[in-house]
Amino acid sequence: MFKGIFGRLLLTSLGVILIITAILLLLLSYTYTNFYTAEKEKRLTTAGKEITNLAERYLQGEIAKSDLTDKLKGTAHKHDSEISIFPLETNLGIEKNAEGLKRFTTHLTNDYFSSTDIARVLAGETVSKVTPEPEINLMSVAVPLKFEGKVIGGVSLHSPMYDVTAASARLYRLSAVIIVIAALVAIILAYFFSDYFSRPLQQMSRAALQIAQGNFSEKVTVKTKDELGALADSFNHMAGQLAKVEKTRRELIANISHELRTPMSFISGVLQGVNDATFSDRDREKYVTLALSEIERVNGLINDMLDLARLEHGDVKLERQKVNVQELILEVLAEKEPDFLQKKLEPHLHFKEDPYVLADPNRVKQMIINLLDNAIKFSGQHSLIQVGVDIADGMAEVWIKDFGPGIPEEEQEYIWDRFYKVDKTRKPEQGGSGLGLAITKMLAYAHNGTVGVKSEIGQGSTFYFMLPLWQAEERWC
Numbered sequence: 326m327f328k329g330i331f332g333r334l335l336l337t338s339l340g341v342i343l344i345i346t347a348i349l350l351l352l353l354s355y356t357y358t359n360f361y362t363a364e365k366e367k368r369l370t371t372a373g374k375e376i377t378n379l380a381e382r383y384l385q386g387e388i389a390k391s392d393l394t395d396k397l398k399g400t401a402h403k404h405d406s407e408i409s410i411f412p413l414e415t416n417l418g419i420e421k422n423a424e425g426l427k428r429f430t431t432h433l434t435n436d437y438f439s440s441t442d443i444a445r446v447l448a449g450e451t452v453s454k455v456t457p458e459p460e461i462n463l464m465s466v467a468v469p470l471k472f473e474g475k476v477i478g479g480v481s482l483h484s485p486m487y488d489v490t491a492a493s494a495r496l497y498r499l500s501a502v503i504i505v506i507a508a509l510v511a512i513i514l515a516y517f518f519s520d521y522f523s524r525p526l527q528q529m530s531r532a533a534l535q536i537a538q539g540n541f542s543e544k545v546t547v548k549t550k551d552e553l554g555a556l557a558d559s560f561n562h563m564a565g566q567l568a569k570v571e572k573t574r575r576e577l578i579a580n581i582s583h584e585l586r587t588p589m590s591f592i593s594g595v596l597q598g599v600n601d602a603t604f605s606d607r608d609r610e611k612y613v614t615l616a617l618s619e620i621e622r623v624n625g626l627i628n629d630m631l632d633l634a635r636l637e638h639g640d641v642k643l644e645r646q647k648v649n650v651q652e653l654i655l656e657v658l659a660e661k662e663p664d665f666l667q668k669k670l671e672p673h674l675h676f677k678e679d680p681y682v683l684a685d686p687n688r689v690k691q692m693i694i695n696l697l698d699n700a701i702k703f704s705g706q707h708s709l710i711q712v713g714v715d716i717a718d719g720m721a722e723v724w725i726k727d728f729g730p731g732i733p734e735e736e737q738e739y740i741w742d743r744f745y746k747v748d749k750t751r752k753p754e755q756g757g758s759g760l761g762l763a764i765t766k767m768l769a770y771a772h773n774g775t776v777g778v779k780s781e782i783g784q785g786s787t788f789y790f791m792l793p794l795w796q797a798e799e800r801w802c
């Protein structure tokens with residue numbers, strides 16, 4: 326029972342309540358008892374002094390004996406005390422206690438005054454004591470009785486301390502009630518708090534189990550603005566990310582199968598035809614050549630996929646060096662000349678400066694080829710393709726502009742995802758696997774660069790990538 330949050334909270338709060346109450350109780354009872362004892366002592370001393378004054382006046386003949394006895398009775402009643410007057414000499418007229426010093430000292434000693442205390446009273450001091458034994462629990466005060474400036478005896482007052490102990494007992498009872506109420510409050514609070522803490526945790530544990538089984542839709546609904554709310558938000562975010570990863574994984578498998586299925590069935594058809602000798606010699610040569618080019622395409626696709634996977638995992642080692650991008654662009658344009666000629670495309674170069682970048686030349690070439698291939702692919706016959714290099718903020722921007730169909734704005738952020746194609750109906754044999762831009766983006770990132778596109782439907786597209794410029798101090802890299 327005490328292993329859960331409820332039990333732990335309950336134990337902790339009860340422990341804290343008990344410790345605090347015990348400390349408070351100790352302090353309170355100590356101060357309370359001291360205060361009451363001091364008050365009682367003060368009251369008894371005052372009463373004793375009043376009596377000695379009256380006794381003195383009686384001895385001087387100013388008041389009648391009955392006045393003194395009335396006062397004695399009244400005070401004894403008021404303070405619930407036993408009062409005795411002990412004159413040292415018998416001729417003072419207080420007959421009742423007329424046995425002198427011996428009787429006085431015997432009485433006081435009986436009443437727990439020590440000989441030192443008696444000596445102090447006789448020296449004119451007021452002495453008060455609380456008998457130390459708890460079962461007697463009596464306060465005794467002895468006030469010197471003076472006549473004409475001389476101590477002639479004493480007045481002793483004894484009053485039980487039960488009013489003080491009763492007050493302490495009331496305090497203890499009150500504390501017990503407080504402890505019970507506090508314990509009840511602790512149980513209620515522990516219940517609510519444990520519910521408050523454990524509900525989101527249980528929800529998260531349920532959701533985690535669901536996620537483990539592949540169900541990412543389970544959400545944790547904690548709306549509080551505290552750490553638990555933040556944990557729930559992070560959990561939901563994590564579930565969302567996992568869902569995305571899972572979705573990407575499924576899409577990837579679907580895309581790969583889709584990309585491979587058509588060429589594979591074509592190749593298998595050709596091989597079947599060759600095996601069955603169903604082709605004429607001319608057809609066989611034509612289909613085998615086509616099958617070989619399909620194999621080459623599939624090979625290229627597999628290589629691209631592996632390359633992308635390595636780039637995504639940071640497994641690609643770049644041979645960075647000082648690279649003249651313009652030279653690379655010219656190289657690629659020369660290689661692509663047949664494609665330009667075939668579509669009667671016209672390249673326009675916009676080279677203002679001659680920038681050097683810090684990059685892997687083969688990889689930069691690959692990026693230029695990817696963008697240029699797309700520009701050629703999406704340009705109509707007799708179109709213009711502009712290629713340029715600009716410099717800004719320590720970066721060289723290589724851009725390629727075509728006047729093709731353009732890309733809808735809402736799709737522009739997705740074209741960098743692998744296998745994404747704006748024209749979903751395009752068949753694999755029409756070229757393009759949808760990996761070129763993804764590889765270009767990863768390559769730019771690997772070089773601490775960026776990529777981007779500006780495109781408008783019907784106006785064409787400008788694709789660019791940016792690479793850090795080579796700095797003179799990097800010549801030893």
Ligand code: ADP
Pocket residue numbers: 695699700703727729730731732740745746747748756757758759760761762763786
């Ligand atoms: P693909 O091999 O299909 O060209 P990419 O990753 O290079 O793959 O491009 C992804 C998609 O982006 C393309 O399928 C196409 O829809 C769109 N795209 C890329 N370049 C251009 C361009 N120059 N003009 C219009 N659309 C483009």
